[in-house]
Amino acid sequence: MSIELESLCQISISRTMRYSGNLRLKLLNWWAPPNRLFLRHKHITNADKLPLRALNGVNPVQFLMDDDDPNPNSVNLLKETNFALKCAKFPCIKIGDSPLIKLYGEDDTILRLDSELKHLEEIEKVDKKFPEPWHSLGPTLVKPVPQSFKEENLEEKFVEEPLPENRAHWESILDRSLKFLPNTTSRLANLLEKSGFPTIRKLLNHFPRTYADLQNAQGAIEDGHYFMFKGKVISSKGMRGGAQFGILEVLVGCEIQHIESNANESKMVYLHLKRFYRGTRFTSKPFLDVIASEYKEGDHVYISGKVKKKNTEDHYEMQQYNIDMLEKEEQKYAHLERKPCPVYPAKNGLKPNIIGDVISRALKALNNKIDPMPSEVLSEFNLLNLFDAYLGIHRPKTLNDADLARRRLIFDEFFYLQLGRLFQMLEALGTNLEREELLARYRNDKISKVCISEWGPLTRNLLKSLPYSLTSSQLTALSEIILDLKRPIPMNRLLQGDVGCGKTIVAFLSCMEVLGSGFQAALMVPTELLAIQHYQELNSLLELLDSGTEGFKPTIALLTGSTSTRERRIILKGLQSGDISMVIGTHSLISEKIEFRNLKIAVIDEQHRFGVVQRGRFNSKLLSRLRDDSMNHDFNSDENKAFMAPHILALSATPIPRTLALALHGDMSITQITDLPPGRQPIETLALEGNEAGFEKVYKMMKDELVADGKIYLVYPIIEESEQLPELHAAATDYESISGKFEGYNCSLLHGRMKAEEKEEALTKFRDGQTRILLATQVIEIGVDVPDASMMVVMNAERFGMAQLHQLRGRVGRGSKKSRCVFLSSTSGTLKRLKVLEKSSDGFYLAQADLLLRGPGDLLGKKQSGHLPEFPVARLEIDGDILQKAHLAALKVLSISNNLEKYPGLKAELSMRQPLCILGD
């Protein structure tokens, strides 16, 4: 009985088995020289796949079924099997006289490149006991291939394999299983899959940990180093290594320059290249002869890999190597340039060499059609195409190649993140016009001139009444915001500025622009204290309004957790009816019960404390109302404007470097206030050890400050003394002793456990000058504004993060008075970090330094960094410029095709990387 294969390269026995119940094919073949199949007893089990090859491409291969099976059942079963039935399902195998049986479905049929020899090698490679052949480092050189195994032709077939309809080329290759790679047995593919490489993309994204220096073996050859050689094969032997394995040993002689003596002298070194094949079946003579015959005496070869000295002088052993045949004359005499050699990290027990070897094969299977990135983006942003990037990172000729490749791969990480966020935002918009409008805004993020005359009368009125003039960056920021407010789509803007730069007034004026045209505004802040402060400040500014001109004075309400039920009810009613124009409050503003009549702007102060989720909730609450309403969606009609999602203006004093801001808020426009109001004096900063001498010095400084009419904040890490942390100073505990020490100057206490009115009273007394020393915890960190506070002392300062300390320091120096800040450390060891603050008062610089020092997670704190996506290659702290480019590129792509219809490849890639984005989260 025989099975005929029709140019078939692989049979999945498991499919046959499944199909034919208990059928066990006893195949006699193992591996094949040109015209015959070697017969060997082998039971094929359910899981086995046997790679086969049509030996001359035309004649069918014959498999002989062994009728001498010691187990008669299998033969009987075979005989009893109704092949006619099977053949209907598998029409390309012929069993006996039956019609052909097809083993795979149309899509799965892949022409395999496997040679039996390669198959055996792979089995070796997964074996843990022996070192594996080393992956190729010289892709330009020719590899010796046994005559009958025409690898190149088969590779071509792999690449040109017809793709299923609607599947882009890059999608079909990069996202395919490793099974489809040339020379990869299913056993190896399964092993790779289990180790975390289910697709070719995953494998190619396993980047080298570092690059070893692959040197031309000209000088001294050091043990354990990577070298490349050119030489001639002296002998090639296949040997039995006992009953369990076969060994191929190729001896190569290389003539190298002997640098220890005269420069013109050369010497011979001998390389013993060893490869092991584990398994009794690899000990047979025919097998050993065939592997040995791959290399013939006198062959010119190129070898690269790690050397190990042998006992005999000038003899080296190489078990991790790559060998390529040098066929062209110029290759034989060309100088070998030193180059980087990728060193891969192991993964889930999989050895780096196996990984490197499969990566080599994957690279061979790719071509430059795999890149979905539009060519205009590649050229505008000076990027390598993806194919070259993969080659560059895995097989660089120079370290510069690797660096260029790395930049392209980082670009992708950022680009798809930005594209996803922007795409999602555009998807949420109804019409094409709105999308174009939004993109136009992103493109012209910066405005060139400020036109105050185009602002609303209320805004101009308040501006005129201010006791100071806005700085130029405050004016530009406000213009950008007002321009956004006039547009028919919701703004999503982040206003950043260092502590005390005057963001609040910009936010107030933005709200006035909206209130003046009859809409409502909401200002949400993280603490009650801040809500009260803003409420008081806005009311006192409105008092200054020149009531004679326009006559409209908006009504402002304060809504916090401490607002009484009765008052709350009145406020909610007022917001619903529109009688209240603006509400300032804490996160109670996003509670479900609040209904606005026509909210047009929501300002979120210190937005990083609320996190992206809460910001989104504010938004979606109103969005859902918009969707629920059965009105027509013409955004320009006045009625509909009331139901449009509100404009969002987020304020952030935490100086997030632009890089981080983009990564976090890729979907937001960013405005930065870069200057401070005039007349500010630099804060004199001192970092001291909090020992006796340190405290004495500080008390002396405090006394001087009080005598000079100053006001002092004392900041503590905790409220009450703690037994667990005896070294920490506590605000409430210190109150008595400080009051005693500075007799004649009143002190007050402010901490989170106090009631809202008590906090307000303490702050008001301090602001009014009734108390001159305020002992506080970090509740004052955010937004507290007492312009004439002139000194701050922070106890156990190392307990606070750098950004936090910078925020705290920003509570002083907010007026024209010269101010000082002292950071006291618990020990001398912790003083060093605090000294950085002595040198710089630039929040952005400090944040950047923090980012470099501690990485993004630490800078933002756990809560917020959870919103940061993970970047496998990129490091936010150093790759900010690439992120910026990626942002621009994403905008460019979307402005050409805002639904990505023109770029199906990008869309496919995006859906693969961020499926929720395309599906609609």
Ligand SMILES: Nc1ncnc2c1ncn2[C@@H]1O[C@H](COP(=O)(O)OP(=O)(O)OP(=O)(O)O)[C@@H](O)[C@H]1O
């Ligand atoms: N252009 C200006 N000229 C003079 N003083 C100004 C100007 N703008 C704002 N101020 C004042 O500067 C102080 C700090 O402003 P504001 O509280 O708005 O800063 P901020 O950026 O919100 O700071 P923080 O991040 O600390 O909350 C306030 O007292 C404010 O009145």
